[in-house]
Amino acid sequence: MRFMTDTWLVFSRAMRLSLRNPVWVILGLMQPILYLTLFGPLLEPVVNAPGFPPGTAWQVFVPGLLVQLAVFGAAFAGFGLIAEWRAGVVERMRVTPAGRGALLLGRVLRDVVVIVVQGAMLSVVAVVFFGLEAPIGSLIAGVAVVALLGGAFSALSYGAALKLKSEDSFAPVINGLLLPVLLLSGILLPMALAPGWLQTVADINPLTHVVDGVRAMYIDDLSSNEVWIGTAVTLGLLLVGVLYGSWVFRKESA
Amino acid sequence: MPETMIESRGLRRVYRTKKHEVEAVRGVDFTVERGEIVGFLGPNGAGKTTTLRMLTTLLEPTGGEAIVAGSDLRLDPVGVRRSIGYVAQSGSTDPEARAGEEIVDHARMYGIEAGTARGNGEALFEQLDLDGMWDRQCKTLSGGQRRRLDIAMGLVHQPRLIFLDEPSTGLDPQSRANLWEHIGRLRSDLDTTVFLTTHYMDEADVLCDRILVIDDGAIVAQGTPDELKRRVAGDSVVLDFGDQRSTVVVAELVSHLDGATDPAVEGTQVRFQVPDGASALPLLLRSMVERDVDATGVQVHRPTLDDVFLTMTGRSLRDEDQGATDRAAA
Numbered sequence: 128m129r130f131m132t133d134t135w136l137v138f139s140r141a142m143r144l145s146l147r148n149p150v151w152v153i154l155g156l157m158q159p160i161l162y163l164t165l166f167g168p169l170l171e172p173v174v175n176a177p178g179f180p181p182g183t184a185w186q187v188f189v190p191g192l193l194v195q196l197a198v199f200g201a202a203f204a205g206f207g208l209i210a211e212w213r214a215g216v217v218e219r220m221r222v223t224p225a226g227r228g229a230l231l232l233g234r235v236l237r238d239v240v241v242i243v244v245q246g247a248m249l250s251v252v253a254v255v256f257f258g259l260e261a262p263i264g265s266l267i268a269g270v271a272v273v274a275l276l277g278g279a280f281s282a283l284s285y286g287a288a289l290k291l292k293s294e295d296s297f298a299p300v301i302n303g304l305l306l307p308v309l310l311l312s313g314i315l316l317p318m319a320l321a322p323g324w325l326q327t328v329a330d331i332n333p334l335t336h337v338v339d340g341v342r343a344m345y346i347d348d349l350s351s352n353e354v355w356i357g358t359a360v361t362l363g364l365l366l367v368g369v370l371y372g373s374w375v376f377r378k379e380s381a
Numbered sequence: 382m383p384e385t386m387i388e389s390r391g392l393r394r395v396y397r398t399k400k401h402e403v404e405a406v407r408g409v410d411f412t413v414e415r416g417e418i419v420g421f422l423g424p425n426g427a428g429k430t431t432t433l434r435m436l437t438t439l440l441e442p443t444g445g446e447a448i449v450a451g452s453d454l455r456l457d458p459v460g461v462r463r464s465i466g467y468v469a470q471s472g473s474t475d476p477e478a479r480a481g482e483e484i485v486d487h488a489r490m491y492g493i494e495a496g497t498a499r500g501n502g503e504a505l506f507e508q509l510d511l512d513g514m515w516d517r518q519c520k521t522l523s524g525g526q527r528r529r530l531d532i533a534m535g536l537v538h539q540p541r542l543i544f545l546d547e548p549s550t551g552l553d554p555q556s557r558a559n560l561w562e563h564i565g566r567l568r569s570d571l572d573t574t575v576f577l578t579t580h581y582m583d584e585a586d587v588l589c590d591r592i593l594v595i596d597d598g599a600i601v602a603q604g605t606p607d608e609l610k611r612r613v614a615g616d617s618v619v620l621d622f623g624d625q626r627s628t629v630v631v632a633e634l635v636s637h638l639d640g641a642t643d644p645a646v647e648g649t650q651v652r653f654q655v656p657d658g659a660s661a662l663p664l665l666l667r668s669m670v671e672r673d674v675d676a677t678g679v680q681v682h683r684p685t686l687d688d689v690f691l692t693m694t695g696r697s698l699r700d701e702d703q704g705a706t707d708r709a710a711a
Binding site: 211 | 437438439459462463465466467469471472473474475476477478482486487489490491492531534
């Protein structure tokens with residue numbers, strides 16, 4: 128009970144600060160919208176290429192953009208925490224009796240809510256302006272899965288940020304990890320088009336399965352194997368992220 | 382309410398780096414009673430902040446134990462957190478957030494209900510001269526206002542004991558004097574026990590009932606500012622005369638004075654040191670009258686805590702300020 132109250136307090140404070148500066152929510156959405164407008168049309172003729180998986184160009188492309196939106200937005204959340212740490216906010220909260228996990232989860236929850244809003248907006252734009260066809264339940268489930276994925280990445284990002292405590296060392300770590308992970312997940316083009324070795328490497332990348340899961344949702348329904356695998360992988364990442372993040376928040380030097 | 386607010390026994394902390402171990406705090410013993418204002422005085426890197434971070438549960442001690450505000454530091458850190466306030470060197474508020482929101486949120490993390498939190502916060506804003514700052518973004522406050530906001534944050538849950546880490550560092554002289562006044566009032570108005578660290582001699586002298594001098598991780602002296610000053614150098618006395626003859630007479634009188642150092646005569650001036658100038662001087666003046674010698678000027682200088690530190694550690698505090706890095710903050 129106490130834990131819930133603390134989490135809620137940390138969440139509402141963080142949310143209030145984000146809402147005061149909503150320009151970041153819009154800016155975060157700009158990138159996927161640009162991809163949708165400027166890169167999406169290139170895909171339409173490629174759909175007929177040999178080896179292209181089932182589904183329309185948009186059914187393949189939008190899930191990738193959703194994953195990219197969630198992962199990018201969340202992975203950079205740590206920058207905000209470094210600023211908070213430098214301002215003394217983190218330490219000030221750590222001398223209160225509030226649970227250490229709540230200090231993390233409240234912030235993660237804020238990021239999840241932001242991703243839900245951005246993901247919903249992106250889905251609506253894709254359906255209305257670009258003719259994405261998918262069952263409404265799948266659209267909602269897709270946003271839910273990427274929001275949880277975002278939660279995992281934001282928890283990992285907070286943990287890494289609090290461990291490194293400097294933008295100068297945090298930025299290269301995030302950029303260095305993010306680009307290969309995203310490239311190897313087939314977010315822009317499906318990995319089915321890749322040569323064998325690349326497919327093997329991509330299969331090890333958990334994000335590949337999340338992207339495939341959301342694609343499967345859009346094409347069929349929610350009961351295919353890919354959907355279950357994608358969801359399970361997301362939940363697994365979330366668990367790892369939250370455990371790591373809380374461990375760092377609990378540590379004395381944080 | 383416990384009468385002893387801090388009881389530290391052998392508290393120590395070792396930092397391990399890749400190559401070697403650094404003993405930042407080498408087993409400190411001290412006691413702080415309820416209602417005291419106690420200062421930890423020492424140069425940067427002496428172990429002040431490390432000790433403070435241990436006492437506030439932010440850092441686990443490598444050895445030793447402590448009872449803080451009635452709770453055992455190791456067995457019940459949450460109990461300690463409930464009863465103490467901590468104002469860190471680095472500040473406490475988000476620059477974008479509004480001052481009033483920050484203090485209410487902070488109070489609520491102690492389980493204080495929103496209405497009470499607001500009431501406590503508003504009362505503190507008034508006491509700390511922050512009227513009208515409630516809806517201001519923290520980044521728009523001046524350095525002195527922000528520091529007072531930090532202190533208000535540390536007090537909003539009405540802790541019995543508050544830790545202030547270098548409260549006046551970075552403030553201009555006027556803001557410092559103003560802050561000292563507020564810290565003095567914490568005890569008189571709110572019955573709060575105050576434990577602070579400083580590397581300013583004048584600050585320790587003005588604020589503290591008792592001072593613990595810490596150097597290189599160990600407490601090298603403790604006592605009231607007056608006790609420390611008396612113990613060390615003694616008062617220096619300077620007497621001026623109209624002629625050379627008197628100086629010879631007075632120098633002879635001084636050499637019979639209890640505890641006085643050998644007088645130094647320079648022209649028509651006699652200088653010496655004596656443990657308690659205020660009580661030694663009337664005696665000396667009386668015997669001067671008996672010998673028919675008149676002084677044209679009398680000065681007594683109390684030693685400063687600077688002198689204390691110099692005698693205790695062989696180094697001046699001011700030297701340490703230059704470019705020293707606080708390894709405790711690492």
